[in-house]
Amino acid sequence: MTALTTPSSSASTPPTTTARPTTGTPPGTARPPAAGAPIGDLIGWIEAGTPAEASAYRTATRGGVATDLGDDVAFTGPSGTPNCMTDRRFDGALACLVDLADPPAEAPDTYGQWKGGWVDFPGRGVDIGSSHGDPGRFGSGLGPELPAGRSLTFGDYGCRVDGSDVYCVDYADRTGVRFAATGIEGFGCLRRAAPPEGIGDHLSC
Template sequence: MRCVVLVVCALVLTACSQSNEGKPQGVANGSPQAATSTSAAAGGESSLRDRIAWVQAGKTIDLGAYHSARIDNGPVTDLHADIAFVSPTGKISCITGVAVGIEGFDCEVQLKDPVPQPGEGYGNWFGGYLTYSGDRLTVGQFRGDPGLFINGKGQTLPYDSTLTFENYTCRLATNGLTCVNPTERTGVQISDSGIVPFGCLAEVPESEREPAVGRAYSC
């Protein structure tokens, strides 16, 4: 009888392990596990489905409060159709560029290990500057001006919140921001520990990427 009980328990534990394998965890345990550095696209179609489902399951936030930006304690600027938001720690700040015809969004990330400067370029080097446009992702960039952040940063986005704009949905967890574009079947996980693309995004060889960026990923 004892042997039968042990076998049954082992089968139950195995089934539970398999049912949870690869599934992103909720905010209590953070977003899907972050990589420690910028890496190549992670996971297959099953992983992508799990990540999209996890992002979409967050608490939906009204975009109304996120159509403005400000520099420090300066005046608030109305962004109209664009949105901007910052994480509670201030380590991740993102903004869209609808008004200037830019697809996707840009983020400034305070990376623990910023992407190294690839060589000489115009302007200042920002190793944690990210641009994501569905089928394209770049990390690290020479900047001659603030770009989309010329009016500062947006309002603070609470943890476990989900924002949906254009073809993108983003969910913020205690250990980072995960954004997906279900139409393009891509996504990116953003934290101070690193930037992780997933879906069809694959790293572009150095010889084929624009010289102003540190790393590039494309479908």
Template sequence: MRIVLPITALLLVAGCSGADGGQADRSATPSQSSSSSSSAPPKTSTTSPVAVSAPPQGTPIGAVIGWVEAGKPADLAGFHTANRDGATTQLNHGVAFTTPSGRTTCMSGMTAFDDGELACLTQMSEGPAKPAAVGPDGQWIPGWIDYPGDTLTVGGLHGDPGQFGYGTGAELSYGQRLRFGDYQCRTDQIGLFCVNYAHQSGVRISDAGVQPFGCLRAVDPGADELVGLKFGC
């Protein structure tokens, strides 16, 4: 029998930290010389430069993926466990990680039956409202995010913490990226960015909400789906 645990407590495992930082693009114009025979022609690049700043809303998915991939790779071996109250759980093929602020924690599926789908819990300053169809039973979690790749839902009705009952994973430091299954995620001070290669989709998760990329578009979840927001390809 599953033990019911308060989900909101899982979001308080670490304090908030981090500050916004500014970055500037640099450009250069190659000098020209007609008098020196030893001057070599300026080199040109055949690839587009990767943006220094995190991708804003509306950025094409290829550029989002490029920015995520430009992060510093993290060792996946350090993210196969979850910790809760001093107890460590091995997640087998599952992956768990937490942002440096402690406001978002994510975990992938641990069995072949869930295809390694990614779920996250985040503390949102103003999450989606509880649907009218949700009754008094269960617990409405506005910051529960399910991201299988071709869909993205925000907010859900949960009577127990599910996989998050195991606790939280290791910290994924700002600027680091983590590749697992069809996913790759990179942390930034303005939010967590994750992309799904199989469906060419992406999402930014922060306390301000979610920002979809790629094929994901807002759709009506319907009365039978007890979620706050839904995006689909």
């Protein structure tokens, strides 16, 4: 994430480079904002982290075999969960496997293997718990660890780790999610809503 720069009066100063606007939590804030905080606070906290290079998260490893993910990104939290990955077949949307302490019960009339900790975060909605006939994107294994305090920006997303939790924002829709063993929380316009067919729990704008 490129920080905002302020041009000086020197004629040799390069042009100002502006990335996504940052608002809310100032740099150096140690703790993430609580649930219900303005989305700008979460964006500011994520961007206050030390940037990690997205190119270091373009592979996933399973059984000692590394798979090049191309334009996709994969990473895990320090405790090995959540395991998060994008998928270009779904417009680069982010999904995470989370070891939830209380995952949603299997939705009725589902087929395949129920994954209560499979969380899809395409932006304006979050699906928690779904059925899958194969491992899908996660068949490639695990991405590298994203250490605590580091921030990772890719596509429309920015993520940062706090302890064993991962916080991510979708810049395009100005929404955010906390992925934690204790549960999935939404930021911005995301609120609990009736889940679509085949989904265990749902957040929607």
